[in-house]
Amino acid sequence: MAPSVDTPDPPPPPTLTRTPHTLPAPFTNSSLSVLTQGAEALVYRTTFLTPNTPCVLKYRPPKPYRHPTLDKRLTKARLLAEARVLVRVRKEGIKVPAVLGGDWENGWLVLEWVGGSTVRRVLDGWVESVQRRLADAEGGREQVEQPDLEAQVGGEEEILDLMRRIGRAVGKLHGIGVVHGDLTTSNLMLRPTPKANVAEKTGQLLDGDIVLIDFGLASQTTTQQQDEDRAVDLYVLERAFAATHPSAEPLFQEVLKEYGESYNGAKKVLKRLADVRLRGRKRSMLG
Amino acid sequence: MTTVHGKSDRLSIYNFIFAQSDYLIDKTSHGHDLIVPSHTRDPRKLSIPSTAPLNCSTIYTRTPNTTYLPSPKAPMIALGLEGSANKIGIGLVSHPSTSKSPIVLANLRHTYNSPAGTGFLPKDTALHHRAWVVRLIKQCLHQANVKVEDVDVICYTKGPGMGAPLQSVALAARTVSLLWGKPLVGVNHCVGPLAQADTMRIYTDIEMGRSITRASNPVVLYVSGGNTQVIAYSSHRYRIFGETLDIAIGNCIDRFARTLMIPNDPFPGYNVEQLAKKGKNLVDLPYAVKGMDASFSGILAAADLLAKGLDEELPVEKRLKTEEGELVTREDMCFSLQETVYAMLVEITERAMAHVGSSQVLVVGGVGSNERLQQMMGLMARDRGGNVFATDERFCIDNGIMIAHAGLLEYETGITTRLEDSGVTQRFRTDEVYVGWRQ
Numbered sequence: 001m002a003p004s005v006d007t008p009d010p011p012p013p014p015t016l017t018r019t020p021h022t023l024p025a026p027f028t029n030s031s032l033s034v035l036t037q038g039a040e041a042l043v044y045r046t047t048f049l050t051p052n053t054p055c056v057l058k059y060r061p062p063k064p065y066r067h068p069t070l071d072k073r074l075t076k077a078r079l080l081a082e083a084r085v086l087v088r089v090r091k092e093g094i095k096v097p098a099v100l101g102g103d104w105e106n107g108w109l110v111l112e113w114v115g116g117s118t119v120r121r122v123l124d125g126w127v128e129s130v131q132r133r134l135a136d137a138e139g140g141r142e143q144v145e146q147p148d149l150e151a152q153v154g155g156e157e158e159i160l161d162l163m164r165r166i167g168r169a170v171g172k173l174h175g176i177g178v179v180h181g182d183l184t185t186s187n188l189m190l191r192p193t194p195k196a197n198v199a200e201k202t203g204q205l206l207d208g209d210i211v212l213i214d215f216g217l218a219s220q221t222t223t224q225q226q227d228e229d230r231a232v233d234l235y236v237l238e239r240a241f242a243a244t245h246p247s248a249e250p251l252f253q254e255v256l257k258e259y260g261e262s263y264n265g266a267k268k269v270l271k272r273l274a275d276v277r278l279r280g281r282k283r284s285m286l287g
Numbered sequence: 288m289t290t291v292h293g294k295s296d297r298l299s300i301y302n303f304i305f306a307q308s309d310y311l312i313d314k315t316s317h318g319h320d321l322i323v324p325s326h327t328r329d330p331r332k333l334s335i336p337s338t339a340p341l342n343c344s345t346i347y348t349r350t351p352n353t354t355y356l357p358s359p360k361a362p363m364i365a366l367g368l369e370g371s372a373n374k375i376g377i378g379l380v381s382h383p384s385t386s387k388s389p390i391v392l393a394n395l396r397h398t399y400n401s402p403a404g405t406g407f408l409p410k411d412t413a414l415h416h417r418a419w420v421v422r423l424i425k426q427c428l429h430q431a432n433v434k435v436e437d438v439d440v441i442c443y444t445k446g447p448g449m450g451a452p453l454q455s456v457a458l459a460a461r462t463v464s465l466l467w468g469k470p471l472v473g474v475n476h477c478v479g480p481l482a483q484a485d486t487m488r489i490y491t492d493i494e495m496g497r498s499i500t501r502a503s504n505p506v507v508l509y510v511s512g513g514n515t516q517v518i519a520y521s522s523h524r525y526r527i528f529g530e531t532l533d534i535a536i537g538n539c540i541d542r543f544a545r546t547l548m549i550p551n552d553p554f555p556g557y558n559v560e561q562l563a564k565k566g567k568n569l570v571d572l573p574y575a576v577k578g579m580d581a582s583f584s585g586i587l588a589a590a591d592l593l594a595k596g597l598d599e600e601l602p603v604e605k606r607l608k609t610e611e612g613e614l615v616t617r618e619d620m621c622f623s624l625q626e627t628v629y630a631m632l633v634e635i636t637e638r639a640m641a642h643v644g645s646s647q648v649l650v651v652g653g654v655g656s657n658e659r660l661q662q663m664m665g666l667m668a669r670d671r672g673g674n675v676f677a678t679d680e681r682f683c684i685d686n687g688i689m690i691a692h693a694g695l696l697e698y699e700t701g702i703t704t705r706l707e708d709s710g711v712t713q714r715f716r717t718d719e720v721y722v723g724w725r726q
Contacts (some may be wrong), residue, residue, distance in 0.1 A: 029534045039634075039641035045620055064670065065633050065663035067626045181578060 171262025324484025371448025442694025646673025
């Protein structure tokens with residue numbers, strides 16, 4: 001759930017097994033598959049309204065350590081906040097999953113299913129394909145250990161276009177005063193457009209819409225604090241890019257370039273980003 | 288930074304107490320982990336003579352031993368001096384050469400408690416530390432049956448903490464170092480310019496907790512009067528994952544205790560905990576978790592405001608009531624504050640655990656001795672298939688052992704602090720220290 005910025009390496013996936021929770025009605029007896037488990041919520045894939053409507057179920061189980069009154073209050077506040085942000089952002093024309101239903105008393109929220117794959121997977125696949133292509137081109141020669149991806153970037157119009165779409169989507173979100181709070185490449189989905197489905201056969205996997213997901217830590221700020229929060233959003237995303245592959249980092253420049261053009265005040269945020277980079281995500285507590 | 292050479296009258300006070308202090312030591316004490324009972328509530332009532340019975344110049348004429356490299360003899364013994372807040376702790380630790388798990392030879396502490404409703408002021412606290420430091424050092428050596436010659440190194444708290452108390456203890460450490468000709472360890476200088484300072488206190492707490500509970504790379508929650516941080520270790524540094532955005536958790540609780548005029552003896556958090564055990568109504572307080580960080584100042588302000596409605600002199604209709612119309616008590620307020628702030632701590636800890644993929648938590652620092660916090664942390668860890676480690680009150684609350692232990696670890700990697708660098712610093716971040724002794 002929380003932004004991954006302080007570890008140099010991505011941590012191994014948790015091997016823990018949480019005591020199985022009984023899901024609240026109407027999901028108690030449905031067959032569900034767990035997608036992810038954060039600190040806060042369990043995310044399942046299921047169907048809602050009709051058996052053919054795939055959806056995401058986000059369930060916040062009660063925390064046994066919390067006072068029941070406090071637990072109810074928090075679950076309700078957070079669930080409603082997430083739903084409100086999603087509805088508002090969607091109304092502004094930014095692509096996010098639609099809210100299909102929810103119950104704050106029982107702590108569940110049902111969201112539209114977003115097809116496609118995460119930008120993280122797309123980037124991994126792209127890095128791999130470029131490496132393969134380079135290795136093929138090398139032919140009989142000894143394989144270079146670190147293929148010069150940077151040199152390849154110039155030629156890859158599709159990947160640069162993807163970066164620009166990411167920059168635009170994030171810029172648009174920030175432009176309406178919403179900060180994501182956990183902007184990693186895993187929380188960006190690339191949803192293929194019907195046209196791209198055709199293109200998929202021809203190998204062009206990078207087309208499609210950028211859909212932002214997981215607004216569990218999102219906030220709608222309005223004041224001076226905003227530039228800082230926006231800059232931290234970008235910083236978290238930058239670190240996520242760097243974690244994918246060192247050579248994927250130059251790609252991020254394209255994201256920033258497009259972001260800088262996307263709304264009034266974006267330039268100020270980019271300046272702030274330089275400060276955030278210097279100190280890491282944490283503000284220094286001196287003075 | 289303090290200067291190396293303190294005022295002569297101050298040094299003479301030390302000399303005097305060195306000469307006299309046998310008469311001041313609580314002779315009833317025995318055993319290893321003794322907490323010296325508080326005899327004096329007000330440091331100003333301590334009788335400190337203003338004239339110097341000894342010539343202080345004798346101190347400076349002593350040549351300190353300059354060959355500070357650790358000798359191969361075993362076991363090594365370190366004297367630790369801690370005084371960053373209102374407690375002065377002196378500890379003696381021995382490291383057997385084969386293993387690094389420390390043996391506690393003596394662990395003494397004396398606390399300066401200000402009257403209920405007030406906090407401890409730096410100058411009074413410094414006065415208290417100055418009055419007690421020599422007595423405690425002598426008692427420590429006496430209890431552990433360790434001769435001055437057997438001590439290898441003097442370790443002291445360099446920071447972070449309150450300036451005046453830090454300075455007075457650092458001065459004592461320098462004095463002892465010169466007097467006995469022992470090397471001094473206060474700072475971690477191995478990170479070069481970055482380590483202008485160290486966060487000795489924090490990582491010593493963590494190091495102590497680690498070796499006492501034998502937990503393997505857990506997520507560490509460091510909660511005390513001055514610090515609130517969620518930390519995990521990675522590549523020779525303690526990384527901060529989450530922390531307070533304003534005041535520390537202990538500070539929040541202590542200040543609320545002041546509002547309710549709860550006594551400071553033995554420490555405010557303990558008294559709040561005892562009251563909270565009798566509370567049953569949960570009063571609505573703000574809940575401020577932001578990602579992996581938390582904020583406590585707004586909660587304190589809200590609790591202070593609500594506490595005004597507890598006043599028994601107010602007409603009944605103006606007093607604070609629950610939704611059912613029941614009058615809210617002091618106990619309820621303590622209960623509500625604890626439930627709220629500890630839930631926040633557990634939540635940010637859980638976030639960090641989910642993030643690094645750890646199932647173990649280690650709670651260190653003074654607030655870590657709170658039973659309710661330990662219980663809540665236990666429930667959370669159980670759900671994640673792990674467990675919680677906590678040290679007991681002797682090691683949770685500021686003590687000399689943690690300083691001695693960490694200083695000795697540094698000393699064993701060949702690090703000492705030069706006299707001219709032996710100043711103090713009030714603000715230091717945990718992640719600034721290079722941890723040379725851990726893989």
